[in-house]
Amino acid sequence: MNPLSLLNTNGKQPAPTALEGDYVATLPQSGRRTLTVALAGQPNVGKSTVFNMLTGLNQHVGNWPGKTIEQKAGVYHHNGTTMHLIDLPGTYSLTANSLEERIARDYIIKERPDAVIAVVNAATLERSLYLLAELLCLPAPLVLGLNMVDVAAMEGVHIEPHVLEAALGLPVVPMVASKNKGIRELVDAVETVVAAGENYAPCRPDIREDHRAVLDELGRLISDQVPEPYPVGWVALKLLEGDDEITEMMRQRLPGEIWRRLHAILSEHEDAALAVASGRYEWIGRMIRAAVVRPRTGQISLTDRLDRVATHPLWGLGVLSGILALIFWLTYTVGAPLQELLDVYVVHASAALLRTALAGAPGWLTGLLADGIIGGGGTVITFLPILVIFFAILGLLEDIGYMARAAFVMDRFMHLMGLHGKSFLPLFLGFGCNVPAVMGARIIDSPRARLLTILLAPLVPCTARMAVVAFLAPAFFGPSAALVSWGLVLFSLLVLAVAGMVISRLAFRGEHSAFIMELPLYHVPNGRTIGLFVWQNTVAFLKKAGSIILVMTVIIYALSNFPGPGVEDSLLARFGRWLAPVGQLMGLDWRSMVALLSSFVAKENAIATLGVLYGNGAEGAGLAGTVAGAVAPAAGLAFLVVTMLFIPCAATMATIRQETDSWRWTAFSIFLLLALSFGAGIAVYQGASLLRVGV
């Protein structure tokens, strides 16, 4: 097919609009022996391959004048014509937002090449056409190099080049540049389009109908003031788009009165950029409908199929609940026996060995090392297997791409329950650690909503709280531990949802929020990535165990033995008994209350403290067994419920102070969480007592 026949296919020249009027007069004359041709295209569409195929060794690399961006230029000889080829920087569009985009558009406007080859990726034609829509508004005839047609065909995208040519009104050359297919035809098309001269009349995108009159008005207003070589229509369009560079250029050139009128029009039509973009989208849609036989939108990938279930409002929640249950089941089935083995054969064996070795040493030293550091801090180390399994499963879920789906499903669920999405996202970060949850509230614009979100962020169960639950749930509930843990997480989410509703009612009344979440493709997990995730988290935990937890263990041991002789006569016991009235309402003795309080330093301290306080009188038995014997299941459940809702660690409280910039709100947060957690704990224990279950 002769590409010339495609130009002006309807056989008549359309009336020039404000956009088109400039081009006809500036088109190059046909019949030249030397042509300047620019190559334009988005990154990774094969533009450089086309350039290299054409120029071979006849190319040189430098910089664009006054810029640090690389410029490639070369020469190609064909049928007695010499083509000077300029490789423009790869860009997705032609706004003034990046240096590359400004270079590309300035070159075409100021240097006026005889033709521009727009290279597009046939497999992603829809997006590639956006750049073409912008190039069509510049004063240079275009040829479309439809590259990678082989890749498009493999992906099920079937394009009819001749239909696309007819629809666009410019030559379209199907190519596989990497195999040197279509290169010769591309050059022929360039010569043809240059020869066409005034017959070149492509189908250009138009601005959305409701803003056409405004565009024309702008064109009339500035027509005498636009400097050469800028096309008036293009400048008017860029003014409507809010292009900073062009707006500044016109502000400097226009007389005061005209600039004020222009500025008034632009202020009145601040949304005109949307009308310009909408016009382009509509134009792209028409081209795709005309020329693409099987667009990719109709295809269903494996990710789409899986997401139909995983992100479904109802099934997605079911999948998430199932995965949570599976996490706990696996953690307890595999991790709990390992933890017990470590407790008996490492902690107790080491403590016994130490006592033997230090037979002649002072009693306080033996007690501090064997009962304090090993019995307390060592116990924290025993739940390393549980944490490793927990982190491995989390790492696996994140690596295959599921965690983003979990966030998406939960966000949808929270929206259904009335929770404002802007609060949910930072709150969700709290599942890892409450500190980023508090900091994440910065994305919320309203100070009131931000404050409420910060106050409620500690209600999200972080991994450290989950570790405490993971250790104690099997002790209290044996084979039902997975079910109880699962219930505790759901309970926390319920509290979160109720809290979220309160935030929405108080802070976001009548305000809608919307999110667009990009979900990564599912992929085969990488063992190294998961291993690294587990390693980093485990090391972080061990560092905490070797520093904060160890120091706290020593302090707790000292306070529990001073002035003595036994733990019941210690300073800690006196302090603990002061808390006993509140503890009794939850079925908890002073030891458990002290353990809860010590978790303020770091959540895992609760275990270490229990290790010190219960371990003192429980030779030979594991901590879990000792605690299970001393605490009734109902009281144990109350302890876990309080743990889930209790004041967060000191680092989180410090962050709350920093983010609210107020000691008053920090104190209020502590009071609120104490009231919530103890209230829930008391309700659980008193409820169980009334029903006579587990008391």
Add this chain to the structure above:
Amino acid sequence: LQILNEGGTHTPADLAHRLGVGQGLLEQMLADLERMGYLRQMPARCPSHCAGCPLDGRCAVVEGGRVWSLAEKSRG
């Protein structure tokens, strides 16, 4: 923007399906709306002063995917 102003959480695939366009063009639309100030891309990682936190970079559950929220300009 009308769809987004109704509220809720969407994926690009959802939006592309509802608008009858391909994902590639939808990406361009999102880029345009972000550039025009109608959408705001949210940070998916911890703020810089989280450096040193053992969970830095791993606490962001949406890592690997971008998240946009409506900017004030888009309220219509």
